[in-house]
Amino acid sequence: MTSADAEQPLPRRLRKRVAESLRLSLQDVDERWHAGRLRVTTAKFQSSDQVNAVLLNMLPVRDPRQLMLLRPVPYPAYELLRDENGVFSSMLACAGAALMIVSFTPLLEWWTNALSRPWGDPGGGTLIVLGSDTTGDLIGEHSYWRGVYAVWAWRGGAFQKIIVSGPESMRPLAEFPRIERARIRVLLTDIDDTLTEHGRLPAESYLALQRLRQAGLAIVPVTGRPAGWCDLIARQWPVDGVVGENGALYFRYLDPERRMLRQYARDAVRRAADRLKLDRIREEVLASVPGAAVAADQAYREADLAIDFCEDVPALPRAAVDRIVEIFAKHGATAKISSIHVNGWYGSYDKLTMTRRFLAEAMSIDMDANREAMVFVGDSPNDAPMFDFFPRSVGVANVLDFADDLRHKPRYVTKARGALGFVELADALLAAR
Numbered sequence: 443m444t445s446a447d448a449e450q451p452l453p454r455r456l457r458k459r460v461a462e463s464l465r466l467s468l469q470d471v472d473e474r475w476h477a478g479r480l481r482v483t484t485a486k487f488q489s490s491d492q493v494n495a496v497l498l499n500m501l502p503v504r505d506p507r508q509l510m511l512l513r514p515v516p517y518p519a520y521e522l523l524r525d526e527n528g529v530f531s532s533m534l535a536c537a538g539a540a541l542m543i544v545s546f547t548p549l550l551e552w553w554t555n556a557l558s559r560p561w562g563d564p565g566g567g568t569l570i571v572l573g574s575d576t577t578g579d580l581i582g583e584h585s586y587w588r589g590v591y592a593v594w595a596w597r598g599g600a601f602q603k604i605i606v607s608g609p610e611s612m613r614p615l616a617e618f619p620r621i622e623r624a625r626i627r628v629l630l631t632d633i634d635d636t637l638t639e640h641g642r643l644p645a646e647s648y649l650a651l652q653r654l655r656q657a658g659l660a661i662v663p664v665t666g667r668p669a670g671w672c673d674l675i676a677r678q679w680p681v682d683g684v685v686g687e688n689g690a691l692y693f694r695y696l697d698p699e700r701r702m703l704r705q706y707a708r709d710a711v712r713r714a715a716d717r718l719k720l721d722r723i724r725e726e727v728l729a730s731v732p733g734a735a736v737a738a739d740q741a742y743r744e745a746d747l748a749i750d751f752c753e754d755v756p757a758l759p760r761a762a763v764d765r766i767v768e769i770f771a772k773h774g775a776t777a778k779i780s781s782i783h784v785n786g787w788y789g790s791y792d793k794l795t796m797t798r799r800f801l802a803e804a805m806s807i808d809m810d811a812n813r814e815a816m817v818f819v820g821d822s823p824n825d826a827p828m829f830d831f832f833p834r835s836v837g838v839a840n841v842l843d844f845a846d847d848l849r850h851k852p853r854y855v856t857k858a859r860g861a862l863g864f865v866e867l868a869d870a871l872l873a874a875r
């Protein structure tokens with residue numbers, strides 16, 4: 443085991459993981475590191491079966507999903523053979539004796555210590571266990587051994603707090619394992635700057651949607667775009683339905699019945715009352731944030747207010763966007779930043795809550811029980827609840843523009859931006875089928 447020297451900068455990749463695990467800014471991590479208040483150790487383990495994975499349940503886990511990946515390793519089932527000559531019985535007896543010796547004497551401990559080099563075991567306030575690698579549903583070997591070490595350290599009282607970090611975010615799409623890609627049955631996708639390129643829907647992404655649907659995947663755009671657009675998308679695109687206005691509604695066109703199914707998070711009476719309050723926010727934003735405008739698609743919205751900061755107006759500075767969000771918050775509304783608009787609304791819904799309802803009601807899919815079979819792809823902060831929930835989440839490359847503002851980051855990132863990034867994901871999913 444080696445202790446890194448606080449005089450040296452913290453390696454870039456570890457720095458990011460530590461910041462994510464402790465929910466600190468990179469600057470805070472650097473300050474703590476240089477003040478000697480943070481120590482990062484890396485350990486290499488020799489194989490040992492002394493500690494059972496069950497002990498991991500004793501860890502105070504920040505992200506229980508990581509431990510849900512643990513599965514006990516099944517012992518091989520031996521079939522006992524009839525042995526006329528007694529040779530097999532003798533061998534079995536010897537094996538039994540060896541097992542007794544290994545189990546009840548310090549032999550294994552002695553052997554393990556002989557194999558492993560001596561190390562100076564550190565102590566400290568917090569130990570961060572980098573739980574990341576997985577093979578299918580199984581936790582990876584390195585994460586497993588780190589977990590074993592964490593239990594050992596924790597039981598020895600060396601650390602006050604142990605955090606098992608979630609999987610490392612923003613990895614290249616090429617690391618999305620084929621076996622996991624083959625399991626995907628539902629593709630949830632943002633629209634703006636994920637399917638579109640400079641505001642247009644190119645043939646490449648439309649064709650990719652069609653190819654995925656023909657291959658048997660359910661396709662559901664999940665967008666901040668207005669109800670009016672959703673009506674067209676549900677009716678005309680190769681999709682199974684659409685969640686719109688950041689989760690205010692879902693539409694699904696039932697082809698055999700030639701009927702549009704429309705469901706809303708809040709009923710018509712509450713939406714009308716919300717509109718009066720949103721009108722006051724609109725007046726305040728227009729009066730106090732120069733350059734901001736009501737989004738051009740506002741006329742087709744049923745639940746939210748969209749303020750344009752980048753679509754049809756010259757891009758506003760970050761401070762102006764933050765000011766718009768503040769005004770929504772001051773009036774008790776929820777506000778989310780997309781790549782082009784700030785959308786605000788009343789109610790506790792978001793893209794994730796309405797997607798859960800859509801899948802359950804319209805497609806009889808339990809989202810919580812089946813999230814391993816789903817992939818979400820998006821590009822901006824209003825996609826964060828989806829990035830957080832779906833273990834198979836993907837950002838098209840332009841998500842990197844928002845990297846510092848993302849409360850939750852996607853697991854994988856494509857090489858290409860926007861529509862071509864989406865096509866890259868579609869190809870990866872289709873190649874695994």
Ligand SMILES: [Mg+2]
Nearest residue numbers: 632634635821
């Ligand atoms: Mg977007």
